[in-house]
Amino acid sequence: MFAGMATQQKQSTIDAATVSEYLKLVLNATNKAERESAEKALAEMAAITVYAPTLVNLALDKSVPFHLRQSAAVNLKNYIDKYWSSKEFNFVGPEPSAEAKAFVKSAVLVGLSDSESRIRVLMATTASKIANIEDLESWPELFQSLMSNLKSGAPDQIHGSLRVVSSFVDDISETQFAHIAPILLPQVYEIFANQNYNPRVRSRAISVFRKFLETLQIVEKSVPTAVQEFLLPQLPTWMHAFHQILAPMDISNEQIIFKTEIFYVESTTIEYLVSKFPGPMKPYFPETFQLVWRTGTTLFPVYKATTITTSDVDAVEEVDTDGDVMGLNSLLFNVFAIIGVAAENKGMDAVFVGTDDSNEFLKALVELGVSFSQISDGQIESWEADTNAYVQEEDETSPSFSMRYSITMLFDQLTTRHNLRFLQALFTAVPTLFEAAKRDSITEGIKSGKVSFDFNGFFEHVIQECIKCDSCPLLQGRALVFSSIFYEYIPTNQISQYINAMAAALSSNALSCKIGGLRALSQLASNSTLYPYFTQSIGNIIESVCTMAPSATEDLLLMLLESLVPFVKVDEALVTKYEASLIPLLVAIWTRDPEDTLVNVCVLNVFTTLSKNKLMFDALQVRLLPPLSHSIGDANLMTTQPGVYSNALMLLGVLIRGAASPLPLAYMNTVFSPLIQAMVTSIDNGILQEGQDCLQSMVLKDVNSVINWNDGSKNGLSYILDIIARLLDPNSDESSCLYIGSLITAVIKKARTSITPILPQLLSAIMSRLATAKYTQLIQTLLLVFANLILEHGSVAIVNFLGEVTVNDGVGQQRNGLNLFLNTWSDYYDEIMGFYNLKLNAAAMATFISQSGSDSRVTAVLVKGGLLLSADAGIVTRSKSKKVPDQYQMISFPAKAFKLLLKDYQQNRESAMKGDKAAVDELTGDSVDTEDESGEWEDDAAELDEAGDWFEVDGNEEEDDDTDPDLINNDIYNLKMTDYLSNFVKTCVQNNGVQFGAIANQILDGAEKKILASILSI
Template sequence: MDAQQLLQLLQATLDANPNTRLQAELHLAQASRSSETALGLARLATDQQVEVPWRQAASFALKKYVKEYWSPFFASFKGPEATSPEIKEQVRQILYGGLTDPIRKIRLACANIVSLVAQPDWPEDWPTLLDQLLALVRSPSIDAVEGGMRALNDFVSITLTEDQLLPVAQDMLPTLLAILGAPETYGPSTRARVVLIFRQCVMTLFTVKDEHPAAVKAAVGQILPVWLNAFKQLLSSDPAAEMQAAGSCECFAVRTAVIQALEVVLNSFPSTLKATLPDYLAIASAHLEALLPVYEAACLSSSSDFSLPSASTGEEDSDVSTDLGTLVASIIDFVAQAGRRKAVRAVLTDGRGPSATLVEFCLKAIDFAKMTTDDEENWASDPNAFVADEDDEMLTAYNVRSAALDLVIAFVETLGDSAYRALQAAFERTARRAEQQKAAGDEDWWKGYDSALAVVGAVAEDLIEHVQECQEEAKSPAFALEPVFQGVVMTYLTANDVPFLQGRAFVFASQFSELLPTQLAKQYLDAAISVLDSADASVPVKVSAVRALTNFFRHLKENVDPSQAATALAKLLPLLPETSENTLVLVLDAIQSLLRVGGPSIDAATCSALIRIVLQTWFEKPEDPLLGSSISDIFAALSACASPVVESALLNEALPALVSTMAEGRSDPNSIRAAAALDICSRIFSRFPTPLPPRSFERVAAVLFDLLATTEDRDVTQTGLDVVTTVIRKDVSQLLEWRSSSGESGLDLVLAVVARLLEPSESESGGLFVGDLVIHLVRKAGTAIGPVLPGLLRAFVTRLATAETAMFSQSLILPFAYLLHQQPDTVLSLLENLTVPGPAGQPPQPALAVLLSHWCDYANDFQGYWNQKVFSVAMAQLYSLAAERPALQQVQVKGDMLLTEANTNKIMTRARARANPDQFPPIPFPAKALKLLLHDAQTAAQTSGGEKGVPDDAVSDDEDDEWADEGAEFTAGNEKDLDFLSDMLAGGGLSKYMTSDDDEDDDVDEQDLHDDPIWQLDLHEHLKSFFRHAYETDRTSFRQLAETYLNEEEKGVLTHLLQSA
């Protein structure tokens, strides 16, 4: 099909007649099966005699063709055969010509397709591509330069081998640097594109630095200093003056790209910036100082009529930003990253406290965090927008305000007391300035107070901890909150004429409520409650009051009077039908927070009304996941209430309503309402007490088993199994005693579900939680499940033979591990006398070999604190049993990967992986068991205490160690490193990071596992004893296995385990 025929087809695809459009689309799809179509579309797209819209349509069609018919490389390839090499060569050259097209849209379209084609074709089929693109970049034609750079930008993102990467960077970057330094020839957009390509090269170098440290270090030393020097020169001028002189914001494009590139360099190769980082910090400060008046006039002032000049070009470049806000946010982000580095510590602090520079940065953070006029207008009338933009948990857009808050957070996390003192000074200066503006009649005077409170509120958690520590030590905190409350919060809490500041006062008070005197905190709480139904309160104030209530109830907890909780609930409930989207979720979150405190004291009528209104709210939009999550949280909070009134309402009102909705799944397997109702039901049972309320399971059992028996939805299956597992763990007798209308027991139906999910035809995702269910069934109903246990284990190991994923394998292996610990002889006898069908085309396999090979293959991927202990204890037991059971010694499993020239110190591309698949020589199971148990011993040591010699407040700097070899602490023969390892193995590690003080949000009550002996077992000590005993008794030829099969690293770990035992 020639170009003219294709043009007619493309025109017909946009015809007003739907039949004509459909026919044209079908003909175009049929034509795409011919390689000639690619050639026709390429010619059409680059034909300057054709109107631009049809050239764009041809480009779009060609891009679609490339993805579907060019090469099997693409996941969307339809085939059956790829485009012929002869046609490909012609299309590539036509597209290359299109990179110089005078129409920018066509250049960009061709560049996009060139980069797409390059993925499968370069370098083998298009070896000249790089040289061709560099030739364009060096061309005197501005069009050719831009087209070549757009293609280059995507080109450097293609996965490069180590042989290609460095020559590409060394050939390309000098040419690009020359363009960057020629503003009289090239426009800001083109020069910004140069910086984007440089940034991508830095990112690519960083990804391969571990594989090729010497080569990358040499390249970085050669390339980065020249570019960093150029960046410093580019940033030396005043950005506001440059904008004014140019009469356009387009000049911001280069600065934004440079700042963002500097941040990438800082995070990738920080040592290259170590000496000059203070200079760049000063440049950033000067930029913020110069841009603040422009930002205030354009974005903050309600009285200013100044507007930013538009970019001089009429065409958008999605990758190059000329936006003032983006430039400011990028500078602030860079300062936040730089502020964490030791290289600028002396700039930000003077040894005794904050420097003037740090105070100025905090002041600039407050200034730039002010509410913009656009925000003010949108938030005043749209509560959902106000919630989405201001709520930390719902923040959807990153902007100048959020960047400013993050800057202060970074200072506080890194500099501690100095940051607090700087923030105090900045707050006081802002307050004085606000009062001066107020006295002068400036209508925006309140914005300084609002942003100052927002900035301090952003570090509330850290500041509260700081104040509490100072109280314990009887010293004054670095930031004094009392003057803020007395001088600002108390003053503006009732200021109806400045609603945003009034609302901010409520939120601020709630953020620090746990530091307030109890009586004062209750007064603030009453004030927030009274606003909810006030006719005088505006939207921002009411929304802020709801946010404040959430914080008050979270922080005050038992200090809240039940009457306050009841009053707040009575005023929040009527808001549910009146709100939507983000605001509705905010109200629901406030109710959930309230229930944690006041739930046990609410009366029957209020509880019934709450359940009814919340379910009505949910029924209106069951497909909304955010809304469903919040409503589930409310029911979980109700379930956790120690109240007979609440329990009765849940059993007699909530569960029947939910079961009725779940029943819709019987006739409509895809019912969203049924799935959502099941989710809520699962949350209710997860927070019910142990044992469960009497007859609670019987209210949901029938419909639950119906859904599990018929659903194809994996999420519904998982949630249903969660409910059953929770019932087993909390009150298994309710499951065992329940009977269906046809007389089947709950246990029978559970086993039927398990059997269905273990069918080879079923997806592995559906059976991920079967093992968890069965393990708890064994733990809680061992006698009842005894007669069917052998058959169940046979089904598990049979399915394990064809399992392909670690998670599914863990689910199937876990019951064996637990039972091997409890009944080793019984389980091993079963496995030793059983064979199972192998994967398609393979002979039957011994069940014991299937279990042990899958266990060993995936052992290091197993997850779960209790699960991992079960696996380790059982593995140690199996090793010990191998001395008397030859079958265990005879099983061969995968050993360590065989290192070859093909897979050592090379990036494994897809082609290399196919040509050189990894090899794992087989070793006896007992040898593999030792390897895995040594790994478990290391992990147990790391999670049992703190590492010695590493201060808790250490700040990672990475300025001198980006080339350091990782894992050196395990190198055998290095005594210093082994001493450190010995310290870890003797106790210490990461346990302080593995626990949380806030367990009240956990969905599943883990107490039944906490009481299990394996949970309470000190695994580190257990494994030390195991290795000591195995060594002393030479159990299962321990010493020979260790000498033969352990590598040097493992031998070093073993030595220190034995020495510390």
């Protein structure tokens, strides 16, 4: 097919036989070396311009064995990513010639009609990749060929073309959309509505329709009439077809498979229509919902017969050509997904609660949901055979996807929208399963009297009987967990009895009962107010966990380790009695599989908790420090098992942070020297990261011992500075120094006198690293070094220093240090993470502007302001964004700083508000709809009070922060940011700092001016 073209090329030529031979070598390789050798040869051929045409010829040649055709098609697909265009991120090169590209594009279009579905799919993927790289205008034959295939009536051609269409629809401009949509959508509908095509082809047509809807939503922003022009004329026919498919209640296997094929895509399309286009969907959704509801109720007898009481699921399941499982469960998942969408829609409230608040439908829905969520015989057998499967299934934080999980998600949606009405329906329908709802909502509803339920009677007559039911361990376990969730309703004098029952369950022969007891105890032990009730049982609980852990694996082991964290906190004096068994057990688990990250993290969490127990720490230190010293001194371990070595460093860090200050001599005498050697020589990122953490902790704990340590060549501080210099080298791996800023700040803070002479060199090295840094985390840690210096020493010295520094930006350009720093700071100000770091960042910028905002060197620095949008910009597609990078207004740094600090003030202000417009109605759970068209679903929208009360504290003060306590400036930590930033702004206005008036009038946008006005009005 490509004969003659090769003779025109200057490069070496290849033929199909040569390429075919190397493809065979890759497929038939018996070891890694053979495969890599053949792959290298193919990579060398890729530089020859006829390589891609040769691949496509092989892929489409029906005389070639299928496995080679498929291999050629896969290689062609991968070739596009690396060679097709030099503008692509993954480009390796060289690009094929224009003639070769034209040939490949023409051949790929032919391949969309191939009789082999896997070849067809690969050709479609290749065509999509090319279309996403090039503009559609540069490949006009593509759309013409696709339309021809879609009109052909040939299933193979339609299948391949639909795949391509669905991939490029989201990358067309509004102009292209206006031309393509009226032509393509009707044809796609014809395919969907044609019952002669198989369900997979028809569902693919629905997916194209869904893609058009997504693009339409974007187009509507620039063309307000787009919905009226393109959706409203099409919607009646599509919805009519959807209803025709949903209406038949035939429950044969064939109908279930068919409905699943269509429903799989249709349900997400309906969901998208309802959420994004509520106005146009208003006439259709009630009928859609009724059909979906009927489908769910009709399928329950089938589900019960094939899933709950037997395990004959295969009778109603098939795997389609894309590997998706089509069958009863898949169909039901989608049914409940659409019901969930309806539950969240205010326009459907009358359906769920009734016009007279009778809640009849809610009650029926709850009964159906609970019926579907029953534990099946097959599940019980599976759990009895595999404990880890049971633990994973019941894990609330990472449950496996199942029918019961699907129902739980639906119940969560109902709780959010209909709150107490739903909970009352749940209690009325099935009081034994209402733990699926949210505990806080239940508690609040019962305490307020708006939900009626006899908890005392329920615990006395139901829960206690369930706990005693030895013949049903699953029920026992559930009853124990339920007791821990709603312990507030247990009489105070009975709490110890329940805890003792939970502890006794740990000795049960039934694992489901053991696991229920363990979950319940862990839940209660996490509440420090309940510690007194554990007095009689905590010792037995810890012993039971220690007994179960050695033989536990995977999910059960993780659960046991996680439960130890709250258990060892209950009685710090008592837990010391178990250190002889507890610590060796944890070490054994830790060393049993050192590469298991999840287990190591859990073990480390237990050790961290124990290290905070002053009564336990000496024993912990005595048992752990010697083996850790041995491991860290093992150079062979460092090179052969770097993961194990970095884990040892991680545990060493736990000990250092828990140790006394100054550090015991053992740390400097046994671990400091090998730690330094590892940090000087290792190239493993894990070792370098954990080593930095250890060094930081040692400097903060005992900097004098670090300075006084000497190996005859250098002292400890000099070695640490060498390590910092190594990590700051722009040629080193960024991943190795993501937290280097904390170590630098610790050194500067603790070694003030010793560090002063070399501080300029250190800051210059930081700037060199900052100039080339790509990772946000690294940039953040380096910026915060300067933020700390600004707050501690003022900004004037920083401006003077950076103003004289010149930095290489990594691409051969020299940049002024002050310009680089201020541009980077303004670009990444919003990327700073962590409760303390956010305050530190804002306070440093406010201080900088207060002290140096009028400095001519600072006002001369221009940074990115707002994004500039041209009037004819339209939709920014992938291809357009590659050709036209974003353009920004350039403004002075002080102006950008004010914009950032005003935004910071507003975010802190909103976080501190006690009530707002999204508040949930106390009875119904209704929240304010934010969709522009939400009013179309209700005739009378309630007016909401926009006024809100204020909290005294900032809203984010409850967030966790992992900043080392010794690095925290308490004055900054305790700042009330709204007050601080408000005072800063008022001071600037009063003093007209850095010509504040000009900035306010010329640079601030409308929203920022409103924020400013609100500050000045206080």
